[in-house]
Amino acid sequence: MPVSQRLISRLALVFLLAAAGIVQTQAATPPWGHPRGPATESLSQLPHPSRYAGPVQVIFRLPVSRPAVFLTIDDGWYPDPAVPAMMQKYHLPITAFLIEKAAAEHPGYWRQFVRAGGHIEDHTADHPFLTRIPPAAQFREIAGPVDYFSRFGPRPDELRPPYGDYNAAVGTVAQKAGIKYIVLWNAEMSGGRLHTIRNRPLAAGDIVLLHWVPGLSRDLTVLLSILARSHLGVADLTQALAGGPLTVVPAPAPPAAGRTGKKAPGTV
Numbered sequence: 001m002p003v004s005q006r007l008i009s010r011l012a013l014v015f016l017l018a019a020a021g022i023v024q025t026q027a028a029t030p031p032w033g034h035p036r037g038p039a040t041e042s043l044s045q046l047p048h049p050s051r052y053a054g055p056v057q058v059i060f061r062l063p064v065s066r067p068a069v070f071l072t073i074d075d076g077w078y079p080d081p082a083v084p085a086m087m088q089k090y091h092l093p094i095t096a097f098l099i100e101k102a103a104a105e106h107p108g109y110w111r112q113f114v115r116a117g118g119h120i121e122d123h124t125a126d127h128p129f130l131t132r133i134p135p136a137a138q139f140r141e142i143a144g145p146v147d148y149f150s151r152f153g154p155r156p157d158e159l160r161p162p163y164g165d166y167n168a169a170v171g172t173v174a175q176k177a178g179i180k181y182i183v184l185w186n187a188e189m190s191g192g193r194l195h196t197i198r199n200r201p202l203a204a205g206d207i208v209l210l211h212w213v214p215g216l217s218r219d220l221t222v223l224l225s226i227l228a229r230s231h232l233g234v235a236d237l238t239q240a241l242a243g244g245p246l247t248v249v250p251a252p253a254p255p256a257a258g259r260t261g262k263k264a265p266g267t268v
């Protein structure tokens with residue numbers, strides 16, 4: 001084989017190995033199928049925006065006229081005591097999409113979360129892939145949490161399907177369970193980093209995905225710093241869906257450089 005061809009073959013091999021490495025890294029990030037994993041949804045799981053959910057409206061982002069984004073936190077296995085304190089201090093509206101089984105382990109914490117201004121919405125009873133189970137099981141998975149979470153506050157009418165997995169049949173069942181909106185996301189904050197589609201900056205109306213995992217309060221602190229630098233505030237998803245005037249809470253000023261751990265960000 002001529003030298004040039006050998007070189008091309010070698011370069012192709014290096015490229016393939018690098019590509020395999022990238023794929024492996026991405027596949028290892030979301031621990032699919034394990035509800036107690038560090039995070040069960042991610043930006044890479046988003047279904048195509050055109051996927052139909054029957055009678056239920058699907059929302060990836062919610063265009064708003066005010067400069068604000070929406071904060072949503074999934075699952076609920078690791079309730080972080082710092083989060084309600086931050087919510088109270090900064091008047092942050094947050095929507096928690098909770099697994100009923102996870103929430104039932106710490107009901108006192110979730111009452112505290114609601115008292116701090118949080119909303120609890122539906123992330124199913126047991127976190128299955130909804131399109132892979134029969135309609136009767138889908139109904140139990142969606143309707144059970146609607147009833148259970150009604151004891152904490154208003155009756156949920158938003159569903160975040162586990163793993164972003166839904167179809168028209170799921171939407172039909174969800175509507176029967178009282179769901180009006182399937183709420184997805186278009187940005188993700190995890191491991192201290194913000195991930196957006198095509199790495200574009202956050203914009204008004206974006207829905208940011210976080211998880212109740214160890215390190216959540218740090219993720220939240222870093223995110224608030226990014227929002228403050230981007231001149232974006234935080235708005236209440238439930239209020240926005242209701243269509244009324246939107247209250248926007250300014251993000252607190254960024255903490256001192258390099259300080260992303262225990263200290264809460266300073267006030268504006």
Ligand SMILES: [Zn+2]
Nearest residue numbers: 040041074075
């Ligand atoms: Zn989840």
